[in-house]
Each structure stands twice: as structure tokens, then as C-alpha cells.
Amino acid sequence: MATVRLLSEEELSPEAQAVFADIRATRQSDFVNNFWRALAHDPATLKRTWEGVKAVMGEGVLEPKVKEMIYIAVSIAHGCSYCVHSHTAAARAKGMTEAEHRELLAIVGMAAETNRLVTALGAPIDEAYDIR
Amino acid sequence: MATVRLLSEEELSPEAQAVFADIRATRQSDFVNNFWRALAHDPATLKRTWEGVKAVMGEGVLEPKVKEMIYIAVSIAHGCSYCVHSHTAAARAKGMTEAEHRELLAIVGMAAETNRLVTALGAPIDEAYDIR
Amino acid sequence: MATVRLLSEEELSPEAQAVFADIRATRQSDFVNNFWRALAHDPATLKRTWEGVKAVMGEGVLEPKVKEMIYIAVSIAHGCSYCVHSHTAAARAKGMTEAEHRELLAIVGMAAETNRLVTALGAPIDEAYDIR
Amino acid sequence: MATVRLLSEEELSPEAQAVFADIRATRQSDFVNNFWRALAHDPATLKRTWEGVKAVMGEGVLEPKVKEMIYIAVSIAHGCSYCVHSHTAAARAKGMTEAEHRELLAIVGMAAETNRLVTALGAPIDEAYDIR
Amino acid sequence: MATVRLLSEEELSPEAQAVFADIRATRQSDFVNNFWRALAHDPATLKRTWEGVKAVMGEGVLEPKVKEMIYIAVSIAHGCSYCVHSHTAAARAKGMTEAEHRELLAIVGMAAETNRLVTALGAPIDEAYDIR
Amino acid sequence: MATVRLLSEEELSPEAQAVFADIRATRQSDFVNNFWRALAHDPATLKRTWEGVKAVMGEGVLEPKVKEMIYIAVSIAHGCSYCVHSHTAAARAKGMTEAEHRELLAIVGMAAETNRLVTALGAPIDEAYDIR
Known part of the structure; x- marks a missing residue:
């Protein structure tokens, strides 16, 4: 079940593609999990959330x-x-x-x-x- | 506010006194905070809870x-x-x-x-x- | 603190008065606690909530x-x-x-x-x- | 999984049938979702809950x-x-x-x-x- | 899904076996549900939790x-x-x-x-x- | 009660001062509430949180x-x-x-x-x- 479809690579907007590229580079892995694929419908929230997670979970x-x-x-x-x-x-x-x-x-x-x-x-x- | 009175030292049952003594010895401090003073109405739960906390929060x-x-x-x-x-x-x-x-x-x-x-x-x- | 004022008896609408009267009669006590005094700004929700509580908490x-x-x-x-x-x-x-x-x-x-x-x-x- | 069976139309009590009829009339749809089919074991709570939802979610x-x-x-x-x-x-x-x-x-x-x-x-x- | 595997009887440590035996004796049933099979990876928490449940849910x-x-x-x-x-x-x-x-x-x-x-x-x- | 002191204007770091200035400009009010005064101990989280709130709660x-x-x-x-x-x-x-x-x-x-x-x-x- 889901309230929005999980987006495939082909369906990503350019802004979402850029976030996915950063997720892959940061994690050094090609795998992008379902949460980000569902959130990708909203590139602004995707970007803000990913940048928050990256900042908070990064080196400290x-x-x-x-x-x-x-x-x-x-x-x-x-x-x-x-x-x-x-x-x-x-x-x-x-x-x-x-x-x-x-x-x-x-x-x-x-x-x-x-x-x-x-x-x-x-x-x-x-x-x-x-x-x- | 509180739903039970906080017990003073004088009001503790012998079982509760023993738990308080162990709290003090374990923490190396005379201070026993309000949670334990409220829980002391129920010596069995006091003892089980304190022993759980001590085991879980102790060396590991x-x-x-x-x-x-x-x-x-x-x-x-x-x-x-x-x-x-x-x-x-x-x-x-x-x-x-x-x-x-x-x-x-x-x-x-x-x-x-x-x-x-x-x-x-x-x-x-x-x-x-x-x-x- | 509160997000709405607690209503005194004089400030109750007739609908709220009727609910308060039923609270008193049901509980056989003159005391009406702050929750109902805050909820009384909305007589419809006051009535629906009280009737729900009375039905659910009553004889069963x-x-x-x-x-x-x-x-x-x-x-x-x-x-x-x-x-x-x-x-x-x-x-x-x-x-x-x-x-x-x-x-x-x-x-x-x-x-x-x-x-x-x-x-x-x-x-x-x-x-x-x-x-x- | 479920803790109670979902009731089919044939299994509804007359009181539950009346609530289902009102759900259908209010929503102008024949579809009645699983929540109500599970709640229908308790016609009194079914009725109270549906009437609450109808009042609260209706015109305002x-x-x-x-x-x-x-x-x-x-x-x-x-x-x-x-x-x-x-x-x-x-x-x-x-x-x-x-x-x-x-x-x-x-x-x-x-x-x-x-x-x-x-x-x-x-x-x-x-x-x-x-x-x- | 699960974050740990459910342990079968053969995989239990001796400490976990003892807890399972007590669960079966207390409940007078051979069935041990998935929660305990997942928790059995940690015999100490398994034992402490089961004993807590047994004490709290037992005669009172x-x-x-x-x-x-x-x-x-x-x-x-x-x-x-x-x-x-x-x-x-x-x-x-x-x-x-x-x-x-x-x-x-x-x-x-x-x-x-x-x-x-x-x-x-x-x-x-x-x-x-x-x-x- | 609080787990950190509420910072006064004089105690703010330059980064926190900048965020407070933006809060005041955005809200068109001199009042800055306690949440931000407590969060100001961490200028990075203060800035990220405020910018998130401003983006999400702003025009849409x-x-x-x-x-x-x-x-x-x-x-x-x-x-x-x-x-x-x-x-x-x-x-x-x-x-x-x-x-x-x-x-x-x-x-x-x-x-x-x-x-x-x-x-x-x-x-x-x-x-x-x-x-x-």
C-alpha cells in the first residue's frame, strides 16, 4: 500500500534527479530506498529533507x-x-x-x-x- | 500535581528502604529523585523497575x-x-x-x-x- | 495556561447549561471540572462528547x-x-x-x-x- | 490480519444495516469500507461513531x-x-x-x-x- | 519483515531454552509466539522481560x-x-x-x-x- | 523548567542574531518566543529549523x-x-x-x-x- 506511487528513475524531475545523485554520492551506493522514491513527487521537500538528513547525520x-x-x-x-x-x-x-x-x-x-x-x-x- | 504523594524517608517500607539504599550506593549520591519517591508506594514495582534500570543502564x-x-x-x-x-x-x-x-x-x-x-x-x- | 478561557456558570449558553445540569445529575455532584468549562465554548461538541462519555462509561x-x-x-x-x-x-x-x-x-x-x-x-x- | 471478522451485508444486524444505509446515502456511494464492516459487530458504537463523524465532517x-x-x-x-x-x-x-x-x-x-x-x-x- | 530472524527451537541458547520452557509451563501450552522468538537473540532481556510479564500479569x-x-x-x-x-x-x-x-x-x-x-x-x- | 537556559539578546551568537533578525522581519513583530531562545544554543539547528518553518509555512x-x-x-x-x-x-x-x-x-x-x-x-x- 502507499498513498503515492513510488517514482522510477525515468519519472524523476530534474531537481529530484539531482537529489538522487547526491544521495548516491553521499552514501556511495546506487541503491535509493522507497522513502525517497515516494517523497520525490515533491522535489522541494525532497531536497530540504535530504539536506537536513545529510547535515544532521553527517560528520559531527x-x-x-x-x-x-x-x-x-x-x-x-x-x-x-x-x-x-x-x-x-x-x-x-x-x-x-x-x-x-x-x-x-x-x-x-x-x-x-x-x-x-x-x-x-x-x-x-x-x-x-x-x-x- | 501528582496522583500519589511523594514518600519521605520515614514513610518507606523496609523493602522500599532497601531499594533506596541500592539507588544511593549505585549512583554514589544521596539524592533520590521524585520518580522513585512516587513509585515507592509499590515496593514490588519499585524493586523490579530499579533492577531493570540498573541492569540495562549499567556496564555493557x-x-x-x-x-x-x-x-x-x-x-x-x-x-x-x-x-x-x-x-x-x-x-x-x-x-x-x-x-x-x-x-x-x-x-x-x-x-x-x-x-x-x-x-x-x-x-x-x-x-x-x-x-x- | 489554556488556549480558551474556562467559562463560569454565568457565561454558559443555554445549551451548555443543559449539559452541565446533566453532568451534575448523572454524577450526583455539583462539581464540574475544568475540561467541561473549556469545552463549553462549543455547545455542540460539549453535548456530543458528554453524551458519548455518558453512554460509554455508564452501565454496561x-x-x-x-x-x-x-x-x-x-x-x-x-x-x-x-x-x-x-x-x-x-x-x-x-x-x-x-x-x-x-x-x-x-x-x-x-x-x-x-x-x-x-x-x-x-x-x-x-x-x-x-x-x- | 484483524481482531474481528469483517461483516458482510448478510451478517449485519438491523441497526447496523440502518447505519450502512445512512453511510451510503450520505456519501452517495455504494462502497462501505472495512473500518465500518469491522465496527459493525457493535451496532451502538457503530451508530455513535458514524453520527459523530457525519456531524463533525459535514457542513460547517x-x-x-x-x-x-x-x-x-x-x-x-x-x-x-x-x-x-x-x-x-x-x-x-x-x-x-x-x-x-x-x-x-x-x-x-x-x-x-x-x-x-x-x-x-x-x-x-x-x-x-x-x-x- | 523483521529486523532480526525468528529463532527456531534448535537455535535457542540454553538460557533462552529455559525461558521458553517456563513460558510453556506457565501458559500450559506448547505454542511460543513470534515476539519471544525474536527477543530470544538476547537471553538477558528475554529473561528479564518474561519475568516482568509473568510477575505483572500473574495472580494479583x-x-x-x-x-x-x-x-x-x-x-x-x-x-x-x-x-x-x-x-x-x-x-x-x-x-x-x-x-x-x-x-x-x-x-x-x-x-x-x-x-x-x-x-x-x-x-x-x-x-x-x-x-x- | 527547561533543559537549557533561554538566551537573551546579548547572549546570542552572530549567527543566531541573524536568524532572530529574519524571524522578526518575516513576522513583522519584535517578539521572539521561548522556543527560538532555547534553540539558539545551536545556531546551525536554529537556522535550519527556522528556514524549514519559513519555507513550509510561507506562501503556498x-x-x-x-x-x-x-x-x-x-x-x-x-x-x-x-x-x-x-x-x-x-x-x-x-x-x-x-x-x-x-x-x-x-x-x-x-x-x-x-x-x-x-x-x-x-x-x-x-x-x-x-x-x-
Whole structure:
């Protein structure tokens, strides 16, 4: 199922082609996954989103695999199955070990549990946590 | 506001006292935050939850500060303000720099955006992501 | 904070007054909580919502306190602090004991944890669960 | 998969038949989608829900296509794939152009990003936004 | 799709085998569903999670079927389709009638509606709900 | 509470000052709300986020007030109280009437209810909704 068709290479506008070329160059891979093929109907959002992802996920102070693990954590909490699958693949490609994956999942599950307990209890934020 | 009273030291059951003692010993700090004081009404859940947190957040293959950053990511996505505050404090205490915090937030924001775009487009999961 | 003012008795439209009267009669209490005072700006939605709540939470096959506990569970998972507070009060008024409250919270926390683990693992639904 | 069977016309109770007849008359179409066929096991909830949808999505101050676009936005944020698909179809049927769909998705993605950044930062609500 | 392979009996580690044996003994059924087969890659989390579920869902003050209904409510609100299916099956196995299932769903839907209305209105928590 | 301090004008980096100047020029108002003051610790994310918001919320095919209403809908579904307050103020400033606000809220509430019912029922997406 999908709400828009996935675009093939032939159907891309020139602006979308340029973004796809940059995705391929940045990732050093010819594979462009379905998300970008669906988003390509809107070249402006495609370009803005890809440039955001490239800037945020590119070189910085955190390791690339750690960045992908944070992406996975958010995707799980948002219930986005596509995103969980694509970023789990990306994290593995960037060096996430199976032991790290297991630890990631244990943390996400634990956080979900305490997040909901806190909300249920209505515990007020401790003054010690206020940085003002 | 709260749905249960925060328990003072004097009001703790012996089982809750034992958990509080272990929290203090593990964290090497006398401070016990409001979440545990609210959860202490239920010594069994207090004990099970604390032991889960201790096992999951203790020594493993990921750095302690990275673990806290994953915890923050989940807490943001679940909209738990208390949790965001407490784990941001914990991550800083374990060495998260301000530059790392900024990068974390940028990733969480970006992930939220692409998570929702994917759901909106209904893009099917690429076969390349299936590990079966 | 609020996005609309809370209406006092004097400011209610006749349609809103009628709903407030029914809330009071149904609950056998003069107290009308802030949610309804905020919703009263829209008498049509006030009426439709109150009648939905009255029908759904009224006499049925589940005990009144169990119904409120289900309401609390949903409110926690949606991160609605107001709702958690108001329905925890309602559940207690309808007989929920502190032991039941503790058990409810433990279940909600546990469910949150396994919900997120399932999503992280992408486990396919077992055929045994399909009722078709 | 499903947790209840989808009911065929022959299996509908008289009350459910009446609701289906009203769905067909209101939409001027013979097609009744799976949601209603699943909900038809509970004629009371079927009736209440359909009447709510009919009242809320019927003639009002907002254009029908705008109403469907708001429905899509909520469905995306809740991660309901069925709802995203059905209301995207409905919005198109009511005149949403592809350009409008693209703009909708860009807004939803952007809102998701800033929503999560705000929660991460814990920014207090500006007094200017309080209407009291 | 899945992010890890489902483990067959032959692939289980001795620790995972022990957990599976306890799942079978506790449930008095040979069937072990996909969630546990996916989680079995991490025997420590498998064991901790199963023991948590067993403790929380085991004998207590609430009826077993009520506990499962609360589990379903949380799973719906988290958008976890696997969890909704598995716990709906579990609730039925523990005696949930179709009438109770229908009432559960009506409550969850109603709670979702009022949860979102409250958030939209920003209604402040009534002092009457504060237990401090 | 907050996890970072709100920056005053004097504390802004030159890059952040430039973004603030553009916010003021675009909105034709001297007021810069707390979100941007918190985000200003990270000039790169501040700039990228503001430029995204400006592009997405600027002139397009949808009316400015409709865009803000979609933003509100997402913010409610994500449980972001700050965002609900700020975008409700923005929508009103751009012409949203109280009648439109009421209709928006009724739709969001209704969508929340049917979203959760659909997930609970596990209804499969109708083929008619697939655009492939």
C-alpha cells in the first residue's frame, strides 16, 4: 500500500534527479530506498529533507553508528515500522554490532516503561533538574 | 500535581528502604529523585523497575552517556517532560557535552520529521531491509 | 495556561447549561471540572462528547471502576496529564483500591516496554492471532 | 490480519444495516469500507461513531477538503496507516490537489520536528500565549 | 519483515531454552509466539522481560482478563498492531466476552477523543485532583 | 523548567542574531518566543529549523491560517502543550475564527477516536485506497 506511487528513475524531475545523485554520492551506493522514491513527487521537500538528513547525520561529534541508533530509538517510539527497518539496516552498515543492537532495544523498552510510570504518577520535576 | 504523594524517608517500607539504599550506593549520591519517591508506594514495582534500570543502564557495550542519550530520545518521542529533564541531567553527569546534546536534539527532530513523512506516504519496506 | 478561557456558570449558553445540569445529575455532584468549562465554548461538541462519555462509561458489562482504569491506561499512553489526574480521581471515587491502582500502573509500564520491543524487532503477527 | 471478522451485508444486524444505509446515502456511494464492516459487530458504537463523524465532517465553516486534511494530519501523528490511506482517498475525492497534499505533508513533517525539539528543550510557554 | 530472524527451537541458547520452557509451563501450552522468538537473540532481556510479564500479569488483585484488557488498551494507544492482536487473543483465552471486547474498544476510542480535546484546550488540572 | 537556559539578546551568537533578525522581519513583530531562545544554543539547528518553518509555512497553495490549523492538529496528537499554545496564537493572528477553532478541535477529537478504533480492530486497508 502507499498513498503515492513510488517514482522510477525515468519519472524523476530534474531537481529530484539531482537529489538522487547526491544521495548516491553521499552514501556511495546506487541503491535509493522507497522513502525517497515516494517523497520525490515533491522535489522541494525532497531536497530540504535530504539536506537536513545529510547535515544532521553527517560528520559531527557523535559516531555515525550512535547517530543511527538514536534514529532507531525515535522511530520505535513513534511506531514507524519502515523507519525502524531502514535505520536498523543503516546502523548495521555503519558498524553497529548485534550486542549493541540488543543493548539499544533493552534501553528503549526500559525507557518506555519508566516514561509511562512517570506520567501515571504525575511526579513533579525535581528542582535539581532545572538548569535555569 | 501528582496522583500519589511523594514518600519521605520515614514513610518507606523496609523493602522500599532497601531499594533506596541500592539507588544511593549505585549512583554514589544521596539524592533520590521524585520518580522513585512516587513509585515507592509499590515496593514490588519499585524493586523490579530499579533492577531493570540498573541492569540495562549499567556496564555493557555502549558508553554510559550514549545510553542516557538514547533514553532521552525515547523520552522526547513519548512526550515525557519529567523524563527528558531527569535523563538530560543524568547524561550531563555522565559526560555528555553540550555539543553532543545539540547533535542529539537535531537527530531526534530530524527523525520525527522523516518518521511522519514515511507514514504519510505509506512507503512499503524495501526488501533489502528484510533480514529473514 | 489554556488556549480558551474556562467559562463560569454565568457565561454558559443555554445549551451548555443543559449539559452541565446533566453532568451534575448523572454524577450526583455539583462539581464540574475544568475540561467541561473549556469545552463549553462549543455547545455542540460539549453535548456530543458528554453524551458519548455518558453512554460509554455508564452501565454496561464491565464494572465502573474497571472502565475508569482502562481510561487511565489510555490517558497515560497518550501522555495526557490532565486526563490521568481526573480519571485517577474518578476511578478512586468508583472504588479502585490503592492495590488495584498499583497493579494497573505495573501493567501499563510493562505493556509500554513490550510494545516498543515488538516494534523494534518487527515481529510478524502469528497466524494463530488472525481471527479471519 | 484483524481482531474481528469483517461483516458482510448478510451478517449485519438491523441497526447496523440502518447505519450502512445512512453511510451510503450520505456519501452517495455504494462502497462501505472495512473500518465500518469491522465496527459493525457493535451496532451502538457503530451508530455513535458514524453520527459523530457525519456531524463533525459535514457542513460547517471549514471546507470539506480542509477537514479531511486535518484528519490526515492527526492520523499520521498517531501512526494509523489505515486512516492515512482512507482519509487521503477521501481528501482527494473532495478536491485536494496533489500540490495541497504535498504542502500538507511538509507541514506535518515540520510540525513533528519542532514538536519534538520543544519537548527536548523544555521551553516554558510564553505568557503571550496565555489567553486567560 | 523483521529486523532480526525468528529463532527456531534448535537455535535457542540454553538460557533462552529455559525461558521458553517456563513460558510453556506457565501458559500450559506448547505454542511460543513470534515476539519471544525474536527477543530470544538476547537471553538477558528475554529473561528479564518474561519475568516482568509473568510477575505483572500473574495472580494479583485484578482479574486476569481485566489485566489483558488494560494491556490491549495501552497497545492500541501505542499503535502496536502485533500487541493488539496477541493480547486480544490472550484476553479471549482468559474469558473476555465479545460484549466486553466491544465495551473496551468504545472506552479506548472515547478516551482518545477526550485526551486530545483536553490537550487542545490546555485545561489546567483542577485542584480537586491533586492528592498532595 | 527547561533543559537549557533561554538566551537573551546579548547572549546570542552572530549567527543566531541573524536568524532572530529574519524571524522578526518575516513576522513583522519584535517578539521572539521561548522556543527560538532555547534553540539558539545551536545556531546551525536554529537556522535550519527556522528556514524549514519559513519555507513550509510561507506562501503556498494553502491559506496561512489553514497551515497553522494543520500544525495545531499535529501538535495536539503529539501532546506538545507549548506547540498547541503557540500555534493556536499564530492561527488566530492569521485569521482563524473561534468557529473554525471549534471545528478544528472537533475534527481532531473525532480522528483520535476513529484512529484508535481502527487499530483496535486491525481492519486491513481496502484495495480501493491503494494508488499503485
